[in-house]
Amino acid sequence: MTRGLRRWLVAVWLCTVLGALAETSAILLFGDLTDNALQNGSLDAFWSPAAQWLALAVVGAAIGYAGGSLSVWVSERFVMRLREHVFDHVQKLPPHFFQRHRQGDLLSRLTGDVEAIEQMAVSGLIGTASALFSAVFYAAAAFWLQWDLATATFALAPLFWLAARKFSAGVKSVARDGRVADGAVTSVVEESLGNLVLTQAYGRQDAERRRLKVEATAWFRASVRSARLNQAYGQIVQVIETICVLAVIGIGVWEISEGQMTLGQLLAFAALLSYLYPPIRSLAQLGLLVTAATAGAERLIEILDARPAVSDPAQGAHPATGRPDGTVEVRDVSFRYPGTDVTALDGLSFTVRPGETVIITGPSGAGKSTLSKLLLRFYDPDSGALLLDGTPLNAFPLERLREYVALLPQETLVLHDTVRANIACGRPGASDHAIEEAARTADAHDFILGLPDGYDTRVDPNSARLSGGQLQRLAIARAVLRDAPVLVLDEPTTGLDGIAARRIVEPLRRLMAGRTTLMITHDLDLAPDADRVIVLEHGRITETGRHDELLALGGTYARLHHSRKNTAAGV
Ligand SMILES: Nc1ncnc2c1ncn2[C@@H]1O[C@H](COP(=O)(O)OP(=O)(O)OP(=O)(O)O)[C@@H](O)[C@H]1O
Structure with missing residues (x-):
């Protein structure tokens, strides 16, 4: 240096x-x-x-x-x-x-x-x-x-x-x-500001003040x-x-x-x-x-x-360039998070063919989000391999892999920037026309025009200017613009009420058309459309088949489906 x-x-x-x-x-x-x-x-x-x-x-x-x-x-x-x-x-x-x-x-x-x-x-x-x-x-x-x-x-x-x-x-x-005390004080302030609604709604101001006081006293003494x-x-x-x-x-x-x-x-x-x-x-x-x-x-x-969990392959070891068709193969994959004993994925194997939609569901903690992290290569598996068009994911340069496999994450991630920049980050350098087309596909164009400065309106993750559903449609527009052959959707309807969730079904369908899609979800409304449903439990596949076949089987899937329906109906 x-x-x-x-x-x-x-x-x-x-x-x-x-x-x-x-x-x-x-x-x-x-x-x-x-x-x-x-x-x-x-x-x-x-x-x-x-x-x-x-x-x-x-x-x-x-x-x-x-x-x-x-x-x-x-x-x-x-x-x-x-x-x-x-x-x-x-x-x-x-x-x-x-x-x-x-x-x-x-x-x-x-x-x-x-x-x-x-x-x-x-x-x-x-x-x-x-x-x-x-x-x-x-x-x-x-x-x-x-x-x-x-x-x-x-x-x-x-x-x-x-x-x-x-x-x-x-x-x-x-x-x-x-x-150390300085770090603790900053943490408490940062956490409290992030949790302000909870603090005010439940009258936790005194508890938060005490938390800050403990750390501030340590800092004062030092x-x-x-x-x-x-x-x-x-x-x-x-x-x-x-x-x-x-x-x-x-x-x-x-x-x-x-x-x-x-x-x-x-x-x-x-x-x-x-x-x-x-x-x-x-x-x-x-x-x-x-x-x-x-x-x-x-x-x-x-x-x-602290070491990064993954690294780029050696120069020259890259597979041939060219857009993959989108065959995703998960081959006998096992994984546990560094420093833990819990096996998050245990000998997982399945293949998704180009353009297929597969829903991955299962009880909480089954390993669904972990699978999405492996597909995006935030981690490499401990054993087994994940392949795209027959090439192991770790043979692709990370940047290229993430162009081919697009993630729509559970939490709506927003840049502190304009609506336009938020969509454009799907494909840097995209023209205004392409950005608007993507917004139309995601049913976002109309509400964007209704914003004070249209596409130039600044968004902030903490501002109340956009609803959860609108933010999700922005995220869909971003993914449309990315135009990746493989899509990983992690709970795309989480946190949305029934109306907002239904409102994003059509844009989602348009996004998924022609792409290999792995949708991780508890929300099984889209399951009848899927080519296949995979049920994960304790990091293993326990059921797999079409929606109606699994319902007829009367196992975990049928149970999850019924409990979902009952929750939706307020039973
Ligand atoms: N960062 C982490 N460090 C250690 N263990 C983790 C981490 N994230 C998840 N796990 C563990 O890995 C297992 C699988 O978690 P994962 O988040 O993949 O489940 P999930 O099926 O997505 O659950 P949910 O439906 O609640 O989101 C769980 O036992 C969980 O406790």
């Missing part, structure tokens, strides 16, 4: 070296001015060093500006790449990853934790480089100026290091607690502890500095009284010390900052360590 940035880093360090050189020279000029101009009261001795000092100050300022701006540019670019890298990675992770991590916590990792690293990268790059070079230069100048005073100063330097060491373990644990540690560290460092300054003045006074040193030399040395301490202090502080940032880095690494 640092590709292309390293040579800029060298430029930053170069600026730092030059800046430190300029400042060291200025301090030496100060000593010179004190002894020759100030003590002798000679204006003649003033002009030349003063002019040199001013020139050094201007050059030093220009170098400081260049180095400072450049180092921020380098480190911010690094952080931007880091953010993109983590985000790209997150987008490839399997669905169960998101079910097992709270969304708010992921959000906090992608924002807050990246920021913690950003602080370290910015301060790290500027801080370490400039502090290190400055410390070395000023130390060298100090020895050159007054070796005995310098020796006394450096004899006390390990005190800074000891103080930093003492604090670093505490800082790390507090930083980790703070980051913040206060962190501030306390930093304060204590800062104050201890000041005391150590005072000890050093007093030691230098003591030795200086003694040397002046012995006639071994001038006042100018002592003042120049004291000025040098005031330049030397900040870099030493910031080096120690940097240690604390890095320690705190590692807590954020660990949380990001946890995300980066």
Whole structure:
């Protein structure tokens, strides 16, 4: 991730070296001015060093500006790449990853934790480089100026290091607690906002407030502890500095009284010390900052360590291009979700021929949605294979596979964009005419025209502007535009009332015409039209046949059908 940035880093360090050189020279000029101009009261001795000092100050300022701006540019670019890298990675992770991590916590990792690293990268790059070079230069100048005073100063330097060491373990644990608490607070806020209707309808405001308070208190404690540690560290460092300054003045006074040193030399040395301490202090502080940032880095690494469940086949291993006819074969497929013991699918086998419609039904938890995830290749099966026109799904590049197998998911997925963009995402670059045709096929054109800005009306998943049925018809239009040979419909009528559900039957029929369709549903109204019905129980096929054959069989299907009818009739 640092590709292309390293040579800029060298430029930053170069600026730092030059800046430190300029400042060291200025301090030496100060000593010179004190002894020759100030003590002798000679204006003649003033002009030349003063002019040199001013020139050094201007050059030093220009170098400081260049180095400072450049180092921020380098480190911010690094952080931007880091953010993109983590985000790209997150987008490839399997669905169960998101079910097992709270969304708010992921959000906090992608924002807050990246920021913690950003602080370290910015301060790290500027801080370490400039502090290190400055410390070395000023130390060298100090020895050159007054070796005995310098020796006394450096004899006390390990005190800074000891103080930093003492604090670093505490800082790390507090930083980790703070980051975790931050993730928890974001999660609670995010979950509460998502559940606002439930909260208000059932008067759960107090319970939600308590939930937030628990997390906010943890965050508050971590913040206060962190501030306390930093304060204590800062104050201890000041005391150590005072000890050093007093030691230098003591030795200086003694040397002046012995006639071994001038006042100018002592003042120049004291000025040098005031330049030397900040870099030493910031080096120690940097240690604390890095320690705190590692807590954020660990949380990001946890995300980066999560592996995508599937990957693209090797280059060159792709099957021939060309639109498949749409034969779907599920061959002895078994699957369990990573990290669980439950077998979601157990030796499943069936074939769907091009253009056939197969309904997959069964009790809750039977493995129906899991099958749809395998068909879209969100996961690969543990054993067995899924094939499209005889080619295993994992031989297709993922992007191409998802062009051939279109999903109409259970939840209506909406982009925060216009109606047009929401349909067009079925086939990026589709013409307005094609988008309107798809909307007509999905019976969506008329209601879209009735919206305030027609096709340019913005939709939002949380806004009440579109009903569930209308959103579903938008999703159908998107699938029509995608024009995939294979369709996977996961509970297309879930959440819709009887009228809205009936309203999408015709658009669905039009969408399914001529395509291989696997419809996962509890709603068996469409079953008489299907070429076949497959009943899944505990991840296995227990019944298969046409609707009327299965009804006559009087088994699970007949039971499901009757209970559905009774529910619909309100019995
Ligand atoms: N992300 C997951 N991680 C672990 N186990 C899961 C996950 N999703 C589903 N399962 C388990 O896999 C099995 C099959 O679930 P699946 O969602 O496929 O059932 P389903 O037939 O679609 O149920 P429903 O009709 O209620 O949607 C169940 O035992 C379920 O608990």
